[in-house]
Amino acid sequence: xxxxxxxxxxxxxxxxxxxxxxxxxxxxxxxxxxxxxxxxxxxxxxxxxxxxxxxxxxxxxxxxxxxxxxxxxxxxxxxxxxxxxxxxxxxxxxxxxxxxxxxxxxxxxxxxxxxxxxxxxxxxxxxxxxxxxxxxxxxxxxxxxxxxxxxxxxxxxxxxxxxxxxxxxxxxxxxxxxxxxxxxxxxxxxxxxxxxxxxxxxxxxxxxxxxxxxxxxxxxxxxxxxxxxxxxxxx
Amino acid sequence: xxxxxxxxxxxxxxxxxxxxxxxxxxxxxxxxxxxxxxxxxxxxxxxxxxxxxxxxxxxxxxxxxxxxxxxxxxxxxxxxxxxxxxxxxxxxxxxxxxxxxxxxxxxxxxxxxxxxxxxxxxxxxxxxxxxxxxxxxxxxxxxxxxxxxxxxxxxxxxxxxxxxxxxxxxxxxxxxxxxxxxxxxxxxxxxxxxxxxxxxxxxxxxxxxxxxxxxxxxxxxxxxxxxxxxxxxxx
Numbered sequence: 001x002x003x004x005x006x007x008x009x010x011x012x013x014x015x016x017x018x019x020x021x022x023x024x025x026x027x028x029x030x031x032x033x034x035x036x037x038x039x040x041x042x043x044x045x046x047x048x049x050x051x052x053x054x055x056x057x058x059x060x061x062x063x064x065x066x067x068x069x070x071x072x073x074x075x076x077x078x079x080x081x082x083x084x085x086x087x088x089x090x091x092x093x094x095x096x097x098x099x100x101x102x103x104x105x106x107x108x109x110x111x112x113x114x115x116x117x118x119x120x121x122x123x124x125x126x127x128x129x130x131x132x133x134x135x136x137x138x139x140x141x142x143x144x145x146x147x148x149x150x151x152x153x154x155x156x157x158x159x160x161x162x163x164x165x166x167x168x169x170x171x172x173x174x175x176x177x178x179x180x181x182x183x184x185x186x187x188x189x190x191x192x193x194x195x196x197x198x199x200x201x202x203x204x205x206x207x208x209x210x211x212x213x214x215x216x217x218x219x220x221x222x223x224x225x226x227x228x229x230x231x232x233x234x235x
Numbered sequence: 236x237x238x239x240x241x242x243x244x245x246x247x248x249x250x251x252x253x254x255x256x257x258x259x260x261x262x263x264x265x266x267x268x269x270x271x272x273x274x275x276x277x278x279x280x281x282x283x284x285x286x287x288x289x290x291x292x293x294x295x296x297x298x299x300x301x302x303x304x305x306x307x308x309x310x311x312x313x314x315x316x317x318x319x320x321x322x323x324x325x326x327x328x329x330x331x332x333x334x335x336x337x338x339x340x341x342x343x344x345x346x347x348x349x350x351x352x353x354x355x356x357x358x359x360x361x362x363x364x365x366x367x368x369x370x371x372x373x374x375x376x377x378x379x380x381x382x383x384x385x386x387x388x389x390x391x392x393x394x395x396x397x398x399x400x401x402x403x404x405x406x407x408x409x410x411x412x413x414x415x416x417x418x419x420x421x422x423x424x425x426x427x428x429x430x431x432x433x434x435x436x437x438x439x440x441x442x443x444x445x446x447x448x449x450x451x452x453x454x455x456x457x458x459x460x461x462x463x464x465x466x467x468x469x470x
Contacts, residue, residue: 118338
């Protein structure tokens with residue numbers, strides 16, 4: 001079935017700077033963006049408010065925040081009562097799987113994006129995973145994304161009725177954090193809205209010590225840009 | 236990391252006769268079964284009470300009913316306001332994808348099973364899909380299950396740290412409904428507890444006309460067994 005022009009796409013949107021940049025990219029490419037955020041029991045639900053603001057800023061046609069309580073399974077510092085590691089050296093980050101890893105999170109999120117995409121007759125799903133300046137999660141690797149795409153085409157009508165092939169777009173996967181920041185800046189992403197910290201204060205002040213804060217600071221430094229989210233706790 | 240004997244497994248349990256038979260099988264094989272049911276906005280939430288009773292009957296170590304409201308996406312007769320087809324001929328069932336198909340449902344369910352399996356260090360996931368006497372859903376085919384397994388091993392620690400490979404077990408996939416019923420009967424499944432109907436009455440009385448009722452009736456007839464769920468609306 002040919003899609004109407006312009007094409008709908010589902011964009012996973014966490015409220016962090018990577019997914020904000022991906023949304024900006026997809027919107028710039030002309031997709032009618034359906035942004036999907038998950039309230040999965042994360043410590044920092046504040047990121048969902050940021051996601052809503054980012055979705056509005058980039059003209060998303062629709063933004064759904066879906067509840068799925070992954071705390072029922074436990075097993076991660078982001079959803080269970082396990083401390084977030086702090087002040088790890090840049091060399092240590094990405095080497096091993098840290099306790100902030102949420103088991104199968106990207107698979108759960110992509111599956112839900114797939115469910116929405118199928119009801120929208122959307123053949124395009126965007127996700128802001130990154131395999132370079134990242135925390136070492138297995139579900140951020142290119143081979144994982146490729147395997148998900150293959151599975152998704154067998155899982156759905158796309159795979160059975162000669163419809164358009166589903167594509168999982170991970171446009172940041174080979175980019176450094178500095179490259180992502182430069183790209184986001186060029187696309188007009190308001191980084192002050194984005195929240196990367198795994199363990200922010202109540203008003204969203206970043207802890208400046210978790211892996212996500214350290215990678216973000218390194219990225220802004222390498223890009224030669226100031227991080228507008230630093231120094232002031234945005235509401 | 237070697238698993239303790241006996242091994243934990245996650246078993247997707249809908250409250251229907253297929254998944255009840257799969258749970259009985261996994262328990263018989265010696266797995267410590269962690270049963271997972273989803274409250275996804277289905278019309279017939281009664282099946283979740285049946286799932287709980289079935290989990291108890293077969294000694295599941297744990298049963299989680301997780302909420303995930305797939306009605307937010309719409310698109311299926313099982314979750315949206317679209318009529319359930321009735322009185323289709325056996326030849327018509329399975330030919331095309333019917334409106335009772337829930338977009339990407341098995342992918343969402345298997346992803347959640349994967350998340351739980353990873354936190355349990357379980358390498359085995361069981362699902363009662365069936366590609367023979369089935370409703371024609373793409374996510375019931377063997378090639379889909381194989382692709383999911385491949386993806387799951389790249390998505391998780393299983394794929395990165397030399398741990399035991401994750402396996403998606405779909406022991407019914409090549410069985411006829413009659414074979415499944417014979418197998419379930421041999422394993423002591425109480426079919427009176429199982430609910431297959433897509434559109435049951437309030438007390439669980441099957442409609443006897445939807446695809447699931449027709450396939451079930453055909454299966455019992457071919458197996459030469461009486462269906463204890465027929466003729467009385469079990470509480």
